[in-house]
Amino acid sequence: MATNLLSLLLSLCLSASCTANAARGAPPTPLSRRDSTGYVNPVTNGGSMLTNAPNTYPAGLGEPLNAIISGNSDSDVLSLTGDSGLNNYFLSIGFGTECLGIHEGDAQTANLGDGKGTVNETAEIRWDYYNPGLGTCTETQQGGNHFRYWVQNGTNVNTGAIFMAVSYELPLAQNHDIVPNGYNLGRDWLVGNATSRNITTSDYSTSGGTQFSGSTSYNGWTYQTTATYTTGLLNATSDGINHYATVAVNGQPAIDGLVAVLEVKVTQKGSGSSSSSNKTSAAPSLVYSPIQYLTLALVAPIIAFFALYAAL
Ligand SMILES: *[C@@H]1O[C@H](CO)[C@@H](O)[C@H](O)[C@H]1NC(C)=O
Ligand SMILES: *[C@@H]1O[C@H](CO)[C@@H](O)[C@H](O)[C@H]1NC(C)=O
Ligand SMILES: *[C@@H]1O[C@H](CO)[C@@H](O)[C@H](O)[C@H]1NC(C)=O
Ligand SMILES: *[C@@H]1O[C@H](CO)[C@@H](O)[C@H](O)[C@H]1NC(C)=O
Ligand SMILES: *[C@@H]1O[C@H](CO)[C@@H](O)[C@H](O)[C@H]1NC(C)=O
Ligand SMILES: *[C@@H]1O[C@H](CO)[C@@H](O)[C@H](O)[C@H]1NC(C)=O
Numbered sequence: 001m002a003t004n005l006l007s008l009l010l011s012l013c014l015s016a017s018c019t020a021n022a023a024r025g026a027p028p029t030p031l032s033r034r035d036s037t038g039y040v041n042p043v044t045n046g047g048s049m050l051t052n053a054p055n056t057y058p059a060g061l062g063e064p065l066n067a068i069i070s071g072n073s074d075s076d077v078l079s080l081t082g083d084s085g086l087n088n089y090f091l092s093i094g095f096g097t098e099c100l101g102i103h104e105g106d107a108q109t110a111n112l113g114d115g116k117g118t119v120n121e122t123a124e125i126r127w128d129y130y131n132p133g134l135g136t137c138t139e140t141q142q143g144g145n146h147f148r149y150w151v152q153n154g155t156n157v158n159t160g161a162i163f164m165a166v167s168y169e170l171p172l173a174q175n176h177d178i179v180p181n182g183y184n185l186g187r188d189w190l191v192g193n194a195t196s197r198n199i200t201t202s203d204y205s206t207s208g209g210t211q212f213s214g215s216t217s218y219n220g221w222t223y224q225t226t227a228t229y230t231t232g233l234l235n236a237t238s239d240g241i242n243h244y245a246t247v248a249v250n251g252q253p254a255i256d257g258l259v260a261v262l263e264v265k266v267t268q269k270g271s272g273s274s275s276s277s278n279k280t281s282a283a284p285s286l287v288y289s290p291i292q293y294l295t296l297a298l299v300a301p302i303i304a305f306f307a308l309y310a311a312l
Contacts, residue, residue, distance in 0.1 A: 038070030038263065039152060039161035040113065041233055047113025049234050049259075051121075051148070051165050053242045054106040061242040063165040064234050064255050065110065066187045067147070071159035073264040077223065078160045080122070080151070084221055086162065089264060092218035093194040093225075095147075096128045099137035107148075112163055114154030121148035121165075127193075132218075143171040143179070145186050166190050178243045183255045191260045194225040204229045206236075206256060220270020226263045233259045 042048055042065075050062035069086075071078065079085030087097065107120040127145040128135030139146060147166040152159045168186040169176045179185070184201075192199045195214030204210035208231035215224045236257035238244040244254040 036072070037261070038072030039068050039159050039163075039261070040157045042111060042113035042152075042163075045113030045115075045156060047111035050240055051108040051110045052118065053108050056242050061240055061244070062110075063108065063148075063167060063242050064183055065150075065163040065165050065259070066183055066234065066255065067164040067166050067190060067260045067262065069162035069164070070261055070263045071152070071161040073262070074266045075160075076221075076266050076269070077264045078162070084219070084270060088218055088221055088270075089216075089223055090125055091128075091132055092216040092221065092223055093190070094128055094130065095125045095145075095190075095193075096132055096136045098124055098126060099134070099140045108165070110150045110163065110165075112150055112152040112154070113157060114152045114159075115156030116154040119150065122150055124148045127189075141172055143169045143174070143176065145169075145189050147186070147190065164190075178247050180247060180249045181252075182243075182247055183241070184258075187258070187260050191227045191262075194262065195227060204258070206258070207231060208258060215267065217268075220268070221266060222268035224265045224267050227260045228263075229258045230261045231257060231259075233257075 048062070049065045051065065052060070052062050056062075069077065076085060077089050080087075090096065109118045109120055111118040125147055126136040126139035129138045129144065131138070138144070145166070145168050147164040149162050149164045152161045152163060166183070166186040167178045168182040168189065169178055188199045188201075191212055194216060195212040196216065197212060197214060199212065203212075208229050210229045211226060213224065213226040215222055217223070234255060234257045236253050236255065238248050238254040241247065241254040247254040
């Protein structure tokens with residue numbers, strides 16, 4: 001028990017969080033894919049920028065795909081396998097998989113025009129109330145920001161981009177409807193979480209082009225996100241939008257038509273494998289900070305004592 005605690009303390013301090021300031025070169029990024037936007041508008045190949053929500057009234061309404069992680073992002077970020085891929089990026093911006101893996105409600109579907117046709121969401125992800133452990137359970141109960149996502153990786157179009165339907169929902173007791181202005185607010189708060197700044201409508205132009213940039217970290221991985229507010233993918237409209245009557249505010253349409261396109265680069269790799277890269281830059285650093293040396297000096301004799309004790 002005591003040794004467990006000690007090794008926990010030690011690993012906490014010697015792990016990536018403590019070495020966060022140790023100098024490591026940023027990994028090289030491929031330049032070849034930067035010439036395009038890193039996604040293809042689903043509409044150009046028979047898809048849609050609206051999801052299909054089940055059981056809507058009237059039938060056939062959907063939710064806007066109002067944020068996209070561009071396929072120009074680093075391959076680690078776009079990887080859906082391994083501990084250090086997309087889910088780790090989501091955790092860095094304060095979003096986690098659903099409460100205890102429980103999913104309530106029917107899946108939404110979408111057609112990204114990539115050749116897969118209309119398919120179920122890959123996953124539903126919730127804001128974690130600053131608690132990566134059980135915070136998404138708070139979200140499920142109290143409502144909050146959340147999104148569903150789909151990957152544009154069919155055989156016709158394979159950008160690897162992640163299309164996200166972001167909205168801020170009411171508590172479970174109110175059937176998880178969307179709060180007033182909840183699509184635009186959900187998008188802005190997600191971008192705010194990813195770039196570490198509060199974003200309000202006065203910060204961006206409705207004609208698009210505004211960029212926000214900032215960095216986030218989780219589990220030793222640090223990401224630089226650049227969000228570009230983009231027009232031309234969605235209209236500023238209430239047509240076809242789920243919950244349009246309660247979401248629209250101040251005589252404005254339910255959605256403002258802006259899509260936040262996120263380009264995410266890894267600026268520091270932590271430990272843990274990812275499917276697409278070598279772990280070379282995650283090799284343990286031999287250069288420790290003064291605090292780490294101090295911790296080592298304090299903890300080492302105690303560990304030695306317990307080791308001796310266990311050996312006897
Ligand atoms: C899509 O999700 C629904 C539940 O909402 C499930 O019944 C169905 O089997 C899923 N389809 C596929 C192809 O996974
Ligand atoms: C697309 O991505 C999904 C989610 O990772 C995966 O299940 C599927 O196999 C991928 N499809 C292709 C054609 O790579
Ligand atoms: C992060 O997200 C929460 C919940 O959506 C929101 O209340 C908060 O303002 C966001 N933080 C920033 C800096 O945008
Ligand atoms: C965002 O605004 C809230 C409330 O005004 C404040 O507590 C928080 O520090 C702000 N966050 C950032 C990143 O500016
Ligand atoms: C926006 O609305 C116009 C006029 O109804 C339509 O032609 C266009 O396809 C719409 N664009 C999108 C992205 O839905
Ligand atoms: C990954 O590491 C192995 C063994 O060190 C090496 O042979 C290989 O070339 C590396 N691959 C890349 C993509 O760097």
